Amino acid sequence: MKFIPVKGTRDFYPESMRLRNWITETWRRVSLRNGFEEYDAPIFEYLDLFTVKSGHEIAEQLFSFTDRGGRNLAIRPEITPSLARMINAKINSLPRPVKWFSLPRLCRAENPQKGRLREFFQWNIDIIGVESELADAECILVAVDALREMGLGADDVEVRIGSRPLTMAMLKAAGVPPESFEEVLGVLDNRPKISEKEFQDLATKVGLDGKQIDAIRVFQDVSDIEALEALAKGEKHFSGCQKDVDRISMLWRQLEDFGIADYCGLDMRVVRGLAYYTGIVYEVFGRGESLRAVAGGGRYDNLLELLGGPKIAATGFGMGDVVLEILLREKSCVPDLGRPVDLFVIDGEDGAMPVVTAVVGRLRAAGVAAEFSYKRQGVGKQLKEANRQGARAAAIVRADNVTVKDMATGRQQDRRLDEFLADPLAGLSDRR
Amino acid sequence: MKFIPVKGTRDFYPESMRLRNWITETWRRVSLRNGFEEYDAPIFEYLDLFTVKSGHEIAEQLFSFTDRGGRNLAIRPEITPSLARMINAKINSLPRPVKWFSLPRLCRAENPQKGRLREFFQWNIDIIGVESELADAECILVAVDALREMGLGADDVEVRIGSRPLTMAMLKAAGVPPESFEEVLGVLDNRPKISEKEFQDLATKVGLDGKQIDAIRVFQDVSDIEALEALAKGEKHFSGCQKDVDRISMLWRQLEDFGIADYCGLDMRVVRGLAYYTGIVYEVFGRGESLRAVAGGGRYDNLLELLGGPKIAATGFGMGDVVLEILLREKSCVPDLGRPVDLFVIDGEDGAMPVVTAVVGRLRAAGVAAEFSYKRQGVGKQLKEANRQGARAAAIVRADNVTVKDMATGRQQDRRLDEFLADPLAGLSDRR
Missing domain, CATH: 3.40.50.800 (Anticodon-binding domain)
Known part of the structure; x- marks a missing residue:
């Protein structure tokens, strides 16, 4: 009888385990020095916790099962719902802001491919209870602090920053019906990964006409803060969301103060796939890479309420180990890790x-x-x-x-x- | 809508997470300085891997499920089968001896009670490819090294050492039929946790008569190496296993050389529940505690062969975090762990x-x-x-x-x- 590991999972022999530990220990050290405290949740939860608020994509990728007591359970595909559950349970006794991190093992029943496995590790950074965009800026600082610590410079990686409310305002002004928003956001999320021809075809398929697609392009192709501010002044439909334009401008100044603006760029093509984002969103990519994002996050001010808690501001990101390791190898940033025999x-x-x-x-x-x-x-x-x-x-x-x-x-x-x-x-x- | 964690699982808020990290980091540091290298395996495996060789008890406690591809999978209840699978897969290229450790998260569908949860962490130490009892002695050294590092002295904890082959020889000599061995071992495994009256009843229930129960008591109640050696000389049925008596004597000398004999005691009542042990077995208990074992292990020379590999010597132990934490609290060994803000x-x-x-x-x-x-x-x-x-x-x-x-x-x-x-x-x- 021969046994093999399940497709899409990894055996960590000592050499790969040393690299995994180097990555997770760097994440932990950087989190602590940025003032975050570690938490963790169970590897499985009630199935409902994951289906209530996540996007369609995540709900389809659950490893779910029924235990002997008839409970419907699932292995966690992300830790944010568990985080929201834990915060809600102690909402009145936790000193705010809550600055927490976690290094969970996650499982998704996806088709394994380059940069995407069925079991992986994901660094999660979250700040709960702060409305100011300074919290978003701090999360981005933490991501950059870790990447820099691993040897990745501003020439190697880029944080691309977009805005959910500005994207929604643009779609609304272009006459896209609200009931198609989720589907259209899915197409927009794919735009940076496909050709303009493919984008045109997909957009047409979900019911957008040529004028709407043009409006999307004009908005998404603004290249910096000044262009965005000019666009917002010129286009009447942005007048209702001047505060979201101001937020991006403020964020930009804070990123400069934190000394990490060289790692960052405005990119209105970034919308993030998950349904629960409400504000500034961002993704981290290797520069000049077609690879999927190494990290992604943003503001999700409604999630705790959706899961039975009060309305409370929240922002954070996740960074996966699989894409990160590919990027570190491509940029020759994997250190020589030996055995510590004295x-x-x-x-x-x-x-x-x-x-x-x-x-x-x-x-x-x-x-x-x-x-x-x-x-x-x-x-x-x-x-x-x-x-x-x-x-x-x-x-x-x-x-x-x-x-x-x-x-x-x-x-x-x-x-x-x-x-x-x-x-x-x-x-x-x-x-x- | 209110969400709660599943029964028998734990939320790790920052304070409890700091303690968990302190425990796992101590395990890791001690493993490395004892010359062990870290490995890990996936959190789920093919169901068969866990049912083929484990005792009845573990097979009944699996969280199993079927994925979209129709594969029968299970969350790991222990990591030893995955270890055996990984070793077998690279048996010809791994330098021996293999000295590996792991800190896996494990799940068992047990009834939650004091010291026993449905999700827990377990330190695993294993040496593959060494027949000498020096490897068993080294594993015990590693366990003691960690307990000592956490502040537990020889007055607080004890390693109780037994022998599977000597126990089997005794059962055979007493006329217990081989087909009842597994069931009888289960009863023996319970003896230290129950009263002598309860033991008598259970033993009778599995078909042992008064004479057999007396023979078991005489054997199990030897209190030290000298008494065991005397018993082995006096009882003809032990003549076939003089080498197993010698092994225990040699082990004892090595524990003295390693400087940890004060932590150890001979205890032939220790048999271990799992089906796959073949030699020296041991369990670690708090002294004067009725609590279940904080660690247990022993030699399992047949397991790799059972899982499709060659016959190769193997020995190791597991130590769980749940019982350990209770013990650390009882002995006032939990440190004051703060936030590291400079x-x-x-x-x-x-x-x-x-x-x-x-x-x-x-x-x-x-x-x-x-x-x-x-x-x-x-x-x-x-x-x-x-x-x-x-x-x-x-x-x-x-x-x-x-x-x-x-x-x-x-x-x-x-x-x-x-x-x-x-x-x-x-x-x-x-x-x-």
Whole structure:
């Protein structure tokens, strides 16, 4: 009988696990220094929680099941509904603003393809209880802080910023009927990924005429804040949403103050697929890449209310590990991650194995990463094994003395056993 | 509409998440310094992988489902089958011994009760490819190293060590028919948790007579290595398994060499519930506790072969977070875990908010944990917020100077903005 992993899932052997940990630890460190606190929720929830408010696409991609008690459950495809549920449950006792992050494992029954798997990890950053666009700016800062920390510069990645309310105002002014908005937003969401011809065909299919498609293009193709402000002044139908234009302008100034405007660009083609966004939206892409977004987010001021809570402002983003890893490889930002072995302990004479065991026990209890060989073999072979494991040094022990060999320099020093144990890493060169 | 978490699952609000992270990070750090490498597998696998070899109990507790492609899948109730699958898939290219650990999230459809939930985290330590009992001893060392690191001493916890082959030999000699072994082992597994009267009743129920029950008691109640060795010499039926007695004696010497014998005790009542154990088995308990085991493991030399691979020696253990957390609380070993805010940045005069934003952006990019207030309010209120968040210091910024207030000592120093940014934490007392 042969067993294989399920299509679209990954086995994390130690080498890929080190990279996954490097990514998640960077996300965690950056979150903490940006003032966010970590939370998590169960891997499965009541099915309803995920179907009530998410877009059609997510509801179709659920792994759902019924437990022995007849409950309809599903593995989480995103963590935002669980976040909203948790916030709502303690809404009166949580100090605001709530600045939380999470690193959930998520599952979606999608067709696996490049950058899209059935199981993945997603960094989530959310700020609850702040209406000011400064919260949106801070979320974008956190995303950029992590990308920069991983070695991706403003030449490598770009945060493309759009606006849901301005997009809606434009559609309304163009005479698109409100009942088609969700379908039309789906087509707009696809525009950056397809050719203009394909866009034209799709838009026609959902009932848009040539004039409407032109209006969409004029709006979506504004290239900067000044052009957007000019358009808003010139087009009467934007007069009702001057505050949304002002929000984008304010956001832009804050991104400049935060020192990350070089990573950002205005892009009204960004609308985001999910149904629950209400304000500023954004996606992060590799520059010059056709790959899907590495992160996406925005404001969702209605979601907590939709899930049984009060109306409360909320904004945040998610960044997935699958597209990020592809991008990091393309930009040569994946570091060389080795095993952290400090000392490889070797039996240097017959009968020294109990001493090896005792030394290993003492070293590990003192916080030193210590390894040894299970095979009783010559010192030369064990030194080879020490080298294969990337050990910083080898300690060849006898009844009461130790020869410490620095694996980087080859330098050896003889020490008394008790002296060695008192300061086992003394005089060694740094880990490679 | 009100949503709640599913029975037996946990929401991790920031405070409980900090504790969970403290536990898992300790497990990870201890694993690495003991020479283990981390791996992980998907959260769901083909159902068959879990039903083929596990005990009856685990198969009954699966959350299983069928995906759109008609595959029968299940959320993992343990990670050992996935480990065996992964090892088997690369058996010829993996350098041996394989020393791996994992920190999987697991789900079991159990009835929730104290120490037992439907979703939990479990530390797994495994050594593949080593027949010597030194590998069993090393696994026990790793378990003790983590418990000690968390503050649990030899007075708090005990590793109780038994032997599957010796238990089987005893049952065989007592005339228990092999087809009842699994059922009888289940009863033996329960013995430490129930009264002797209840044990007598259960044993009778599975068909054991008074003489057989007495034989079990004589064997299980040996209290140390010497008594076991004496029993093995005296009872003819143990003559076929002298090597298993020798293994236990050797193991005991290695535990002494590793410096952890004070944490360990011989206990032939330990048999472990799972069907696949083949050698030395052990469980970790709080001393003087009636609580279930905090960890359990042993040798499982046949499992990889059962799952389609070659016959290869294997040993390891699992430690769950739920029982561990209860034990840590009972022994007052849960640390005070705070938020890591280095600097809380305050606007010290009108119009200073862009400076606050710029300073926060610079500090975070330099790796400093920096917070600020979204509300424009007086310096006093913001200082209060800095205090509530446990910040190390507050930085009150103006156009070109900063007052840094050490929150622990109350000491203030005025600095030029550029000097402050060059070394923002200079002169501050350590974090509490």
